[in-house]
Amino acid sequence: MTAVILNMRCEGVSGQLVGSGFRARKGRRFVKITAAAATPTQRIRYSKRSEESDLFLYTVPPPITKQDRRVTNLEPDEVSITLNDLRVSNNVSLHRNGFELVAFPSGQDVNWEDEQQVKKEYYPEVAALIKRLTGASRAHIMQHGLRRGKVEKRQMKSFPIPAKEDPAFFAHVDFTDKSAPRVLEQHLGSEAAELSRKPWAIIQVWRPLTGPVQDSPLGMLDAATLSVDDILAVNVHVEGGYVHEINFVAHNPDHKWFWTSQMQADEAYVFMNYESRNDGRARFTPHGAIVDPSIPDNAPRRESIETRALVFWDN
Secondary structure: OOEEEEEEEEOOOOEEEEOOEEOOOOOOOEEEEEEEOOEEEEEEEEEOOOOOOOEEEEOOOOOOOOOOOOOEOOOEEEEEEEEEEOOOOOOOOHHHHOEEEEEOOOOOOOOOOOHHHHHHHHHHHHHHHHHHHHOOOEEEEEEEEEEOOOOOOOOOOOOOOOOOOOOOOOOEEOOOOOHHHHHHHHHHHHHHHHHOOOOEEEEEEEEEOOOOOOOOOEEEEOHHHOOHHHEEEEEEEOHHHOEEEEEEEOOOOOOOEEEOOOOOOOEEEEEEEEEOOOOOOOOOOOEEEOEOOOOOOOOOOOOEEEEEEEEEOOO
16 A cells, blocks of 8 residues: 655644645644555445335344345445545535544543533534534534444445444445434424524534544545435334434445545544535535455454534524
8 A cells, every 4th residue: 555645734733624734723733644545445335226115224123013024125235445545635625525524632531431521521512613614503412422343344245234333334324304304303392493494404523532543444425426316215223113214325436435544533524414405515425434454353443433413504
């Protein structure tokens, strides 16, 4: 894998990655980072296109009354992809491409196992980041999740939804045009009807807890290369009889994937899980853990936190 000396990374600075470098306050210390050039040896799991009208996936055993005993009618489609390193070319934007890589050194002293501390100290920092980056008037944090699991990456034949702490090795978007408004109503109740008249979105902030990330790095699909024909709405059945619709993704050779080599704990992806405006801007950003066969089995497992927010603009 070819390596190039890239831009400098600022230690201990809040701000946004701009072009191939950081915009930082004067006086901060920078260090050089080596970045891997684009490599075609990575793999991600897509979903095959289907003629079935009702796509489903059960994370729990199907009810005994269900005649079709299949857990899913999806078929995985494992594809080798070329990853473009954001350390080499970082000219993406949230509204055009659906995601951005930002410097985000917040939460360094948070005990991630303490849910109340995360909500009290980390949630406000995430909300402030989103508002600063997007110009939104409000960012309501819905939830967060930790991923610290260990998955056998090379066994890609089935199509299970991972356990809560496991990386998700399939291209997906967590919300759809159907499920996003439902989630808005669940979280904001009586406010939902009025808020839905404004431009709004569900934005996710994903960051590693330790770095550099070696195992199962998160890949981001450029939403500008996504066609509506690539999106497969799937009803995911979970505990308690709850059904949540998410978008799986079918392969398209026009897709362009990105990653960040040596991603650190003071960096984060900010990406669009749903955008209410259908005016040409990025509405859905497929993402998923990348399988890198060159990573040894004893490499440190990825640890990360993902936080989702309902975001609103006044105009």
